[in-house]
Amino acid sequence: MTNATLPTPRLDALKVACSACNLRELCLPVGLSDDEMQSLDDMVSTRRIVKRGDSLFHAGEPFAALYAVRTGFFKTVISASDGREQVTGFQMAGELIGLDGISTDKHSCDAIALEDSQVCLIPYSQLESLSREFTLLQHQFHKIMSREIVRDHGVMLLLGSMRAEERLAAFLLNLTQRLQARGFSASALVLRMTREEIGSYLGLKLETVSRTFSKFQEEGILEVKQRDIRILDQDALQRVVNGAHC
Amino acid sequence: MTNATLPTPRLDALKVACSACNLRELCLPVGLSDDEMQSLDDMVSTRRIVKRGDSLFHAGEPFAALYAVRTGFFKTVISASDGREQVTGFQMAGELIGLDGISTDKHSCDAIALEDSQVCLIPYSQLESLSREFTLLQHQFHKIMSREIVRDHGVMLLLGSMRAEERLAAFLLNLTQRLQARGFSASALVLRMTREEIGSYLGLKLETVSRTFSKFQEEGILEVKQRDIRILDQDALQRVVNGAHC
DNA sequence: CGGCAGATTGACGTGCATCAACGTCTGTGG
DNA sequence: CCACAGACGTTGATGCACGTCAATCTGCCG
Structure with missing residues (x-):
């Protein structure tokens, strides 16, 4: 929220090697040897600060790098020619953004920070050449792409x-699961996105999202205070996901 | 459903090298050199016949290979624990099936042939090692995965x-576009899937799909005879896709 | 020719969208 | 530090697109 007026933030100050990053077990470096990790450290040498509301990239811009979220929270959005928008995902620490750009060498979505964030820049051509050298890195990268397909x-x-x-x-449930994997509570969370953004992602209007939150609260499943959510009955939530709608 | 009892059909008889395949400009080999193409030919040495209604693989089965459709037509389907199903895609000649399996070494969907089909088997471990050797193959493979993400x-x-x-x-429009890229007419097509399968893919009930076909016919946009579709007014169809609903 | 899966069409119900009013939080400047 | 503006969220009333249920038709295959 501060330091935006500074001419160029001291990026070096942010420098945290993959090998020392507490996200390394969730991110690209999973399972790499010391040797491989060192090469990865050399490749991922640049970090970038993105302030809330700012974009990491926009659709149509040339694709040159993937971004790993270090801290913060993002959404990715595609827009149709008629102006319709669809949030295609929310990304948190340890997750990769930009895989869509590989197919045409141009980004196909906008990536917008939902809070002040830091990302690690992974130059794509270097990732390709490094993954020709290191089998495990190659395999991990493929797994990440495949995981995105399965998620979609x-x-x-x-x-x-x-x-x-x-x-x-x-x-x-998906959000809390991912937060839990990062050491956060499984039962309390703060939403980083608006009702409208949730609605876009879920194919609903913001009013419907709001009403559904209220309904869950009435039923004692959630406690909802604007963006602060407390899950009171996780099992009930799970039962809702399966078709128990009566 | 059948042919499981047969010892193993004569696969050699089907053998068509990638280098001689008329789909090579749509499939994995795009842009490869002679040298690389030769290695690909060696890797993709097995073909498999899948009869209409039979599966290429089921969710949960171990993942070992990707499949390139040589002839025929497939659907991929995921199933939720409560029995809900979702068709996630329809695949035609030159398209790859099985990318979802990389993430967990298990297939996450069923792939079902909608007509008698042939696929080329691409052993995944060999694809990884070959793409460490050949930059262009690696790049093309990544593009295909990324394209799937963008499509999703x-x-x-x-x-x-x-x-x-x-x-x-x-x-x-998407179907005809892909058919056209394969040398078929842009205005006439035969659907390989039922109304219910279309509905599942589009998030609609089969009655709604049927009614919408009828509506397009009444409006002179299509001629619909069961699965035979003729597109009479492509521009109108395009206008419908953009929000012109009046 | 008979049986059956798939497709069409109609009548009716409902889940969510739409439109609208009001409440609440945040941050910005006087 | 307070006041105010604007973004965000909630809630109610109403309408409609699509789902549901059901009857009938079509084409295919044994």
């Missing part, structure tokens, strides 16, 4: 066949 | 924000 298919299931309550419940 | 994001937009007519119009 899950969202398609959600959008194609779930009802509003099921969608929101699935969304919350 | 497009489907999310469709499912999240389009109305029934818009979805079906977008679906038909």
